[in-house]
Amino acid sequence: MKKNYGPVYVAPLTGWLVVFFAIPISIIVYYSFLKKGFNGGVMHEFSLDAFRALYNPTIFKIAFNTFWIACASTAVMVALAIPASYFMARSRHKNLYMLLVIVPFWTNFLIRVYAWMAILGNNGILNSTLISMGLMHEHIQFLYNTNAVILVTVYTYLPFAILPLYSTIEKFDFSLVEAARDLGATKFTATVRVLLPNIRGGITTAVLFTFIPAFGNYAVPQIIGGSDSYMLGNVIARELTVTRNWPLASSISMALTALTTLGVLLFMRLNRSSMESARESATSAPVKTPQSGTGATA
Amino acid sequence: MRKSIRTICTVAITAIALSTILGCGQSKPKLFIYNWTYYIPEEVIKDFQKRYGVKVVYDMYASNEEMYAKLKVSGGKYDLVFPSGDHVSIMINEGMLEEIDKSRLTNFANLDTAVLPLIKFDPGLKYSVPYAMGTAGVSVSKKNFPEYKKSWHILEDPALKGRITMLDDMREVLGAALKTLGYSVNSTDTTELMQAKALVMEWKKSVVKFDSEAFGKGFAAGEFWVVQGYAENVFSELDENAAKDAEFFIPEEGGPMYMDNMVILKGAKNIDLAYQFINYIHEPEVYAKIMDFFMLPSINVPARAHMKVTPHYQIDDMLKNSEFKEDLGGYLELYNNIWQEIRVGK
Numbered sequence: 001m002k003k004n005y006g007p008v009y010v011a012p013l014t015g016w017l018v019v020f021f022a023i024p025i026s027i028i029v030y031y032s033f034l035k036k037g038f039n040g041g042v043m044h045e046f047s048l049d050a051f052r053a054l055y056n057p058t059i060f061k062i063a064f065n066t067f068w069i070a071c072a073s074t075a076v077m078v079a080l081a082i083p084a085s086y087f088m089a090r091s092r093h094k095n096l097y098m099l100l101v102i103v104p105f106w107t108n109f110l111i112r113v114y115a116w117m118a119i120l121g122n123n124g125i126l127n128s129t130l131i132s133m134g135l136m137h138e139h140i141q142f143l144y145n146t147n148a149v150i151l152v153t154v155y156t157y158l159p160f161a162i163l164p165l166y167s168t169i170e171k172f173d174f175s176l177v178e179a180a181r182d183l184g185a186t187k188f189t190a191t192v193r194v195l196l197p198n199i200r201g202g203i204t205t206a207v208l209f210t211f212i213p214a215f216g217n218y219a220v221p222q223i224i225g226g227s228d229s230y231m232l233g234n235v236i237a238r239e240l241t242v243t244r245n246w247p248l249a250s251s252i253s254m255a256l257t258a259l260t261t262l263g264v265l266l267f268m269r270l271n272r273s274s275m276e277s278a279r280e281s282a283t284s285a286p287v288k289t290p291q292s293g294t295g296a297t298a
Numbered sequence: 299m300r301k302s303i304r305t306i307c308t309v310a311i312t313a314i315a316l317s318t319i320l321g322c323g324q325s326k327p328k329l330f331i332y333n334w335t336y337y338i339p340e341e342v343i344k345d346f347q348k349r350y351g352v353k354v355v356y357d358m359y360a361s362n363e364e365m366y367a368k369l370k371v372s373g374g375k376y377d378l379v380f381p382s383g384d385h386v387s388i389m390i391n392e393g394m395l396e397e398i399d400k401s402r403l404t405n406f407a408n409l410d411t412a413v414l415p416l417i418k419f420d421p422g423l424k425y426s427v428p429y430a431m432g433t434a435g436v437s438v439s440k441k442n443f444p445e446y447k448k449s450w451h452i453l454e455d456p457a458l459k460g461r462i463t464m465l466d467d468m469r470e471v472l473g474a475a476l477k478t479l480g481y482s483v484n485s486t487d488t489t490e491l492m493q494a495k496a497l498v499m500e501w502k503k504s505v506v507k508f509d510s511e512a513f514g515k516g517f518a519a520g521e522f523w524v525v526q527g528y529a530e531n532v533f534s535e536l537d538e539n540a541a542k543d544a545e546f547f548i549p550e551e552g553g554p555m556y557m558d559n560m561v562i563l564k565g566a567k568n569i570d571l572a573y574q575f576i577n578y579i580h581e582p583e584v585y586a587k588i589m590d591f592f593m594l595p596s597i598n599v600p601a602r603a604h605m606k607v608t609p610h611y612q613i614d615d616m617l618k619n620s621e622f623k624e625d626l627g628g629y630l631e632l633y634n635n636i637w638q639e640i641r642v643g644k
Binding site for chain 2: 144240242
């Protein structure tokens with residue numbers, strides 16, 4: 001009789017998730033339903049105060065701001081990552097480019113953020129180059145605003161968009177594009193109607209991998225942001241430390257997690273239904289392409 | 299084969315080295331200190347270890363909140379901690395502190411008697427011994443902005459738009475505004491606070507960033523011309539020449555002052571050593587060395603004669619109009635709401 005070793009194999013992973021995911025999340029959920037301690041900490045008494053405090057125009061405004069920054073960053077990242085990964089996947093030097101994408105991770109994240117300050121500062125490299133080239137006389141305020149936050153967020157998480165897209169595009173059968181071109185499609189049409197639908201899985205992963213960390217951003221708005229760039233992550237940190245309201249910090253964290261989960265589920269759902277309809281139209285089409293086959297098994 | 303012999307040798311040597319280090323540590327009494335990052339020059343601690351034949355285990359925190367949370371959660375094994383005034387009163391209320399027997403501190407008499415009565419966070423200093431005091435003021439780049447009045451109103455100057463930073467700290471920013479309007483930095487009056495909020499919103503038009511970490515670097519780089527903050531954070535980034543082009547002042551209206559204090563935690567294991575350390579810090583020569591290092595004013599009167607460096611400001615400059623920050627208790631919420639509204643720009 002064959003013994004099932006499955007649970008044994010996944011035990012380390014299960015243990016990891018329980019210790020570093022399930023338990024902390026449970027603590028956050030538990031804390032969010034408690035009364036706040038007078039000097040920080042919590043009192044073990046049931047209360048909905050922390051959730052009532054969420055219903056506050058300031059928090060809504062910050063949440064909206066956060067959502068907007070995360071969406072904009074994600075859109076830019078995916079838009080940049082698709083051509084980049086396409087180029088990488090078609091190149092003869094794939095591994096070299098792959099290495100170049102990963103190299104920045106060897107340097108600490110904060111150091112890279114500070115490097116951006118050196119580039120974008122009023123007396124930074126970019127401003128002084130532009131001024132010395134005579135293109136302008138006065139410096140431009142690049143730093144300390146929402147655009148700077150988006151730029152640095154894009155820079156930070158771009159590899160997370162490139163990696164899944166690259167692996168999908170690399171597996172893509174380019175003879176399909178050739179076939180489309182043979183049948184009279186322009187390059188643009190072939191890309192939009194053949195390539196993009198086939199790498200949809202990669203795009204989904206790229207969106208999820210970048211949107212989630214961008215939504216929970218904390219350090220970038222703190223360092224690069226201006227007097228208005230304030231995101232939910234910063235509010236949570238403040239409630240936990242300066243304001244000593246742990247239940248509120250927990251309830252905002254929960255709201256953040258819930259919003260992210262909801263967004264992810266919705267996105268995956270939309271994606272799946274449009275993928276199914278695409279598959280249906282493909283199978284019902286007179287010429288059967290191998291696309292439907294690969295789509296179904298993937 | 300040769301490789302494995304080498305490995306065994308390395309392991310053996312490491313083991314021996316480790317056991318010597320650990321063995322050494324065990325024979326000496328240890329004092330566990332939990333203090334702000336870079337808040338005592340290393341030399342001062344080394345001298346203490348040498349003089350008394352003890353070992354100091356020194357851990358650091360970046361904010362009162364971090365320290366408080368850590369002590370609250372894990373208890374910790376620390377003997378001596380350096381909280382600011384507002385956190386001293388919280389820790390007293392929470393019963394976290396050991397009462398201090400001043401008869402054991404011969405150097406307590408060195409402290410400035412003009413300052414001690416102003417301390418309300420621990421009336422009569424039953425639980426804490428002052429370590430250092432100071433205030434956040436304004437640093438100006440004279441090269442870029444030579445003409446100004448030493449007032450908080452400098453923040454309203456339209457010529458400075460985009461060149462100003464203020465601390466990312468509601469107590470400091472609202473405190474400055476409250477003082478400018480002639481109120482207390484510890485005001486809990488809603489009307490006063492609303493006026494202060496309106497003033498901060500006025501300042502915010504020129505403020506490019508609320509920042510407590512990197513403003514010194516930005517000032518040094520010429521990015522910011524007028525920054526609210528602690529002098530040491532700015533001047534530690536400047537070389538000698540650059541320091542000549544910069545000036546630190548305490549605005550005439552005054553502002554919030556801080557006092558950082560030495561406290562002994564309840565249940566500390568090395569109380570005698572902690573007393574020894576507190577007393578050692580307030581020896582005039584030792585204290586002068588510390589204040590020289592940070593260019594802070596000395597609250598230790600005899601130490602002033604030993605100082606070799608002129609601090610950025612004197613105790614008297616602060617006592618004129620400034621006020622110690624006290625814990626806000628339940629009003630923290632009110633301050634926080636106002637601060638969040640300021641930050642999201644409403």
